[in-house]
Amino acid sequence: MVYSLPEEVLEHVFSFITSDKDRNVVSVVCKSWYEIERWCRRKVFIGNCYAVSPAIMIRRFPEVRSVELKGKPHFADFNLVPEGWGGYACSWIDEMSRSYPWLEEIRLKRMVITDESLELISTSFKNFRVLVLSSCEGFSTDGLSAIAANCRNLRELDLQESEVMDLSGHWLSHFPDTFTSLESLNMSCLGSEVSFSALERLVAMSPNLKTLRLNRAVPLGKLSTLLQQAPQLVELGTGAYSSGIRSDVYSALSKAFLGCKELKGLSGFWDVDPSYLPAFFSVCSRLTTLNLSYATIRSPDITKVINLCPNLQRLLVLDHIEDSGLNALALSCKNLQELRVFPSDMYVADANVTLTEQGLVSVTQGCPKLQSVLYFCHQMSNSALITIAKNRPNLTCFRLCIIEPRTPDYLTHEPLDIGFGAIVKHCKNLSRLSLSGLLTDRVFEYIGTHAKKLDMLSIAFAGDSDLGLHHVLSGCESLKKLEIRDCPFGDTALLANVAKLATMRSLWMSSCAVSIGACKILSRKMPMLNVEVIDENGTLNPKLDNCLVEKLYVYRTVAGPRSDMPGYIWTMDRDSANKI
Amino acid sequence: MGPHEGLGLEITELRLGLPGGSGGGGGEKKRVFSGGGKNGNMDLVVGWPPVCLYKKNNICHVTKMYVKVSMDGAPFLRKVDLSCFKGYSELGMGLEKLFGCSGIGEAMKEESESCEYTAIYEDKDGDWMLVGDVPWLMFTETCKRLRIKRRSYANGSRLHGTNT
Numbered sequence: 211m212v213y214s215l216p217e218e219v220l221e222h223v224f225s226f227i228t229s230d231k232d233r234n235v236v237s238v239v240c241k242s243w244y245e246i247e248r249w250c251r252r253k254v255f256i257g258n259c260y261a262v263s264p265a266i267m268i269r270r271f272p273e274v275r276s277v278e279l280k281g282k283p284h285f286a287d288f289n290l291v292p293e294g295w296g297g298y299a300c301s302w303i304d305e306m307s308r309s310y311p312w313l314e315e316i317r318l319k320r321m322v323i324t325d326e327s328l329e330l331i332s333t334s335f336k337n338f339r340v341l342v343l344s345s346c347e348g349f350s351t352d353g354l355s356a357i358a359a360n361c362r363n364l365r366e367l368d369l370q371e372s373e374v375m376d377l378s379g380h381w382l383s384h385f386p387d388t389f390t391s392l393e394s395l396n397m398s399c400l401g402s403e404v405s406f407s408a409l410e411r412l413v414a415m416s417p418n419l420k421t422l423r424l425n426r427a428v429p430l431g432k433l434s435t436l437l438q439q440a441p442q443l444v445e446l447g448t449g450a451y452s453s454g455i456r457s458d459v460y461s462a463l464s465k466a467f468l469g470c471k472e473l474k475g476l477s478g479f480w481d482v483d484p485s486y487l488p489a490f491f492s493v494c495s496r497l498t499t500l501n502l503s504y505a506t507i508r509s510p511d512i513t514k515v516i517n518l519c520p521n522l523q524r525l526l527v528l529d530h531i532e533d534s535g536l537n538a539l540a541l542s543c544k545n546l547q548e549l550r551v552f553p554s555d556m557y558v559a560d561a562n563v564t565l566t567e568q569g570l571v572s573v574t575q576g577c578p579k580l581q582s583v584l585y586f587c588h589q590m591s592n593s594a595l596i597t598i599a600k601n602r603p604n605l606t607c608f609r610l611c612i613i614e615p616r617t618p619d620y621l622t623h624e625p626l627d628i629g630f631g632a633i634v635k636h637c638k639n640l641s642r643l644s645l646s647g648l649l650t651d652r653v654f655e656y657i658g659t660h661a662k663k664l665d666m667l668s669i670a671f672a673g674d675s676d677l678g679l680h681h682v683l684s685g686c687e688s689l690k691k692l693e694i695r696d697c698p699f700g701d702t703a704l705l706a707n708v709a710k711l712a713t714m715r716s717l718w719m720s721s722c723a724v725s726i727g728a729c730k731i732l733s734r735k736m737p738m739l740n741v742e743v744i745d746e747n748g749t750l751n752p753k754l755d756n757c758l759v760e761k762l763y764v765y766r767t768v769a770g771p772r773s774d775m776p777g778y779i780w781t782m783d784r785d786s787a788n789k790i
Numbered sequence: 791m792g793p794h795e796g797l798g799l800e801i802t803e804l805r806l807g808l809p810g811g812s813g814g815g816g817g818e819k820k821r822v823f824s825g826g827g828k829n830g831n832m833d834l835v836v837g838w839p840p841v842c843l844y845k846k847n848n849i850c851h852v853t854k855m856y857v858k859v860s861m862d863g864a865p866f867l868r869k870v871d872l873s874c875f876k877g878y879s880e881l882g883m884g885l886e887k888l889f890g891c892s893g894i895g896e897a898m899k900e901e902s903e904s905c906e907y908t909a910i911y912e913d914k915d916g917d918w919m920l921v922g923d924v925p926w927l928m929f930t931e932t933c934k935r936l937r938i939k940r941r942s943y944a945n946g947s948r949l950h951g952t953n954t
Contacts, residue, residue, distance in 0.1 A: 288837030345844070371844040399844070430925075452925040455878040455899055481927045483877050503845070508876070556839055556846065586839065613839050644840075670838070695837070 214242065221250045230255050249273060256280070257715050259297060259321065260740065263769040264305035275314045276340075277306065281321035283718050283763055284668075285693055287345065290720055290761070292746050294776040299323040299346075307334035315340035322346065328353030332360035339391075340366040350375035351400075358384035365418075366394040376401050382408035387415070394421035398447050398478065403427040413439045420472075423447030426480045431459045437466035445475035451505070452483030463489040477501035477526075484511045494518035498545075501526040503552050513538045523579075526550040529565040529586060536569030540576025548582040549573055553613060567594040574601040582607040589620040590647055595629025599636040608633055609644035615671035615696075618648040625649055631656030634664075641688075644668040654678035658685020666691040679703035683710045693718040701728035708735050716765040720744075724762055726780075727755025732764070733782035740767050743780040752780055855930055861889045861907075861938040872930045878922055885909065891938050898922045908939045 215223075224247055227233055237247040253276040256262060267274075281297025283290075299321045306313055313335045323346055331338065338361045343349075351374060357367065358381055382404050385392075392412065397404065404425070410432075413419060419440050424433070428449030437443070453459040463486070467473075473493045482505040497519045502512065509532040516522070516535065522543040529551055531539075539546065551570075554563065567590045574580060580602055590612050599605075619626055626647040634640060634657050641663055645653065649672035657664070658681035665688055673679070679699035682692065684707060692714065700723030711717060711732075726743065733741040743750065744761035751757055771783045855872040868888050875881045882895020897905035898921055909921040913932045921929070921936070 285837065287842040288840045289843060290837045345842075371842070450925065450927075452877075452927060454924050455922040455926075481925065483926050485877050485879060552841060552845060553839060556841065586841070611839055615835075615838065668840075670840070 217246055220246050224250055228253070252276060254278070258765050258767075259299075259302065260769065260772050261715070261765060261767045264302045266768060268305060268309045272309070273312075274310055275312060276317075277302075277310075277313065277315070278317040278319075279321060280319045283693070283716065284320075284691070285695070285718055285720070286320055290695065292744065292776075292778065295744075295779075296772065296774050296776070297321045298774055300327055303327040303330055307331070311335065312337055314338060315342075317342040317344070318346055319344040320346065322348040323353075325349050325353035325356070329356040329360075332356045337363055339363055342366065342368040342370070343372045344368070344370045345372060347373040351377045351379070351381040355381040355384040358382065359386070362386075362389065363391050364389070365391055366421075367392075368394060368396040369399050370396055372399050374400055379404040380408065382412055385412055390415055390417065392416040393418045394445075395419070396421065396423040396447070398423040398425050400425040400427070406432055410435060410439065416440070417442070419443065421445040424449040424478060426450050426478075429453070430463065430486065431457065434459070434462040434466035437463075437470055441469040442472055443470055444472050445499070446470075446473060446477070447501075448476070448478030448480075450481040451479045451486055452481050453486065460486060460489055464492070468492045471496075473497070475499035475501075479505040482507050484508075487511060487515060491515075491518055495520065497522055499524040503528055503550065506530060506554060509535045517542050519543060521545055524548040526552070528552050528554045529563050530554055531569070532564045533566055533569035533572070534564075536565075537572045540572040543577060545579055546573070546577040547579050549577075549580065550584040551586060552584075553586040553611075556613075567591060570594070571597050571601070574598045574605075579604075581605060584609045584611075586611045586613060588613055589617070590626060590629070591619045591621045592624065592626055592629035592632075593621065595626065596632040599629075599632035603636045603638065605633070605637040606639050607642040608637065608640060609642065609668070610646055611644065612646040615646070616648045617646075625652070627653040627656065631660075634660040639663050641665040642667075645672055646670060648672075650674050651678040651681070654681040658682055661686055663688050665689065667693070669694045669697055671696045673697045673699060676700055676703035680706055683707035690715045692716075694720070694722060696721045698723050700724050704728055705731060708732055711764055712736060712738055712766050714766065716763065718761075718763050720761040722762075724759050725755060726750065726752055726757045726759055729759060729762065730755070730782055738766055738768070739764055740771055741781060742775070744778060745780055746778050748778065750780060855933075857911075857933055857935050859885065859888065859936040859938065861891060862940045864889060870936070872933065877926045878929075881921075882909075885936075885938060889938060894938065906941055908941060909936060910939060911936050 220243070224236060227236060233247060233251060237244045248270050249272065251271045252274060254267060254271055254274050255278045256267070257280050259279045259281050279299070279302060282295060285291060297320055299318055307330050311334070314337050316331065317340070323343065328349055331341070341357060357364065379402060404427070406428070413422065413436050420443060422436070422440065422443055422445070424447055426449050430449065430451055430453045433448055467490045470493055474496055476490065476497060476499070479502055484507050494515065495518065498521055500519060500522060503526040506528065508530055512527065512531045513535045516538050520542055523545050524547060525539065527550070531551065551565070565587055567587060570583070570585050571594050581604060583605065590610065618624055619629070627650055630645060630649070630653050634643070640661060643661065643664060645668065651674045654673060657667070664686050667682065667686070667689060676699055678697070680703040682689070683703060699719065704724060705728055729741050729743055732739065742763045743759045744763065746760060750759065771781055775781070856869045857872060858867050859870055860867045870884060870888070875884060878898050879895055882898050885894050886892055891907040893905035894907045894909055897907060898909060910918050911921050911933045912935045913919050914934065
């Protein structure tokens, strides 16, 4: 006889289980657990907004308080997804406004959201607290005004890297006098000036403000005023970091930073005048995050800063840091977990910037906790990659971009197969990998054999044949996201691995060798996949099976084909008249 | 390898060649990239390198900014690249080296009368301005030419309006 615990007890137990994956596992134990779990699920994460519909989500989870949605494919960040592709938040907001009156948090990434939707959010959810719009677009400062005016309990407003139509800097003044709940504000993406008096007023009446990220237009002279009002800040994003030479900005700023005893993270730093850098030196010893990726300061200045930050865990920086700066980082920052080095000159190695593979090797040697790397450089060698792999087997994210496509090992002129092979072999917990340089099918054999925990893989200008893609699809058991551009991968590998695609979130292939005929077959065999062919140029003839597709996006879904596709997307369902 | 070798599902038909056999680099889909030369052909490749647009648009790209510099009494003009300097102090040092006008860097910082020289610049509107009032980057964007003036002690005024 099986005793079952009362529902309330189970619910209470489940309330301690917060991770989505664990929740999903709990829900399939048995029917009664499924029922109990779905009624008490408070947080939903949907990695592809087209994988499921709002109605399905609401039907299964009626009491949700927090929703996170992602829209466009990742390659949209690099301009590979044409305008009008989709990712519209509208239908989600509409349905949630009707069914989730107690919704508190909405987080969107790479989605299109309108002012009307923002207004609907602001009036529909009485307890609304968190709005995060990451790399979103489609809205203006008018929508922000509505949020400011109506969300009485707002705690977080984060517009990270979104494209906002800047109609007026006065949206900040729409926060009422009674509004005191703000904890986090990120407006760094806004192009034009906000009303400074409104900003000052807002900061003054927000005693719980912990994160403040200003936009470039906030002058350095005003920063000290704000810091004096908010010495409790934990994360600060400055505006432009320079001023005229004869002002007393420096001393006021220095004094203000001295007062910020809780500051752990700094970002911003547009237009840096290096002579103003010492103003924040007093906070360096406590810094755990530093984002200098917009600061075109030179290596000696960067090094000076780094040497003062022994507790740094996360550093984002331009390649101006050079190998010398990275050597200093390796010596000073033993707690470093994440490093991102961005290129300052997109195309050609700047003769004045000496950043090579050596800098990265140093850091992997000196920083035992390093887990996540994003590194843009102009040269790499297999021996460096092997050293990196052996130094840092605890890497979980390794994204290397050698700027010139198909660049071989600069010492031996060989492909970089064995180098990346070493990475996947030694770094057993690697979950994200981006490849670059000259690579043959061999590297994919290594990846398929060793990268068993790999969740996301990005490939560009690599491989020789379908065998490469086949190795990945047949070998990488944990693979959920695969994005490929400009590789000679085609029909054979795709059709030999159709079942795999149903276990993944999505597959993107552009400028590869996939034919429309294969897309038709894939679509027919796998009804649970949406197979979307992007034909921007209008040159595709769906009747000619041999015709190669420009861009292909395949994803699993329980919502069927989407109804908001632009004219340049072709699917089997849409052109059923053309089916063979 | 042709992309249309039937749609046979026997992937075992394909075999990995011996090292070097595939010739490295896969000749089929090569786009032409010139190794050297500014902006090679990489302008033409969309979305490469993979830096998100937001970042691309917001990093300040440094381009050369040569402006003429004249000094009272000097027989000929010089040219300086403003993008080489990080700020006013460095500009001051650079000018001192070029013209031997010692103290000009300090003079920019403090409006004292101690230095023999003053630096002024012509902005985009054609007005002559005192160097040092605006943030450095704003200055580099608006400065069209520089002039180092000798103070005139005779009439005690610090700065004459100029029309050069």
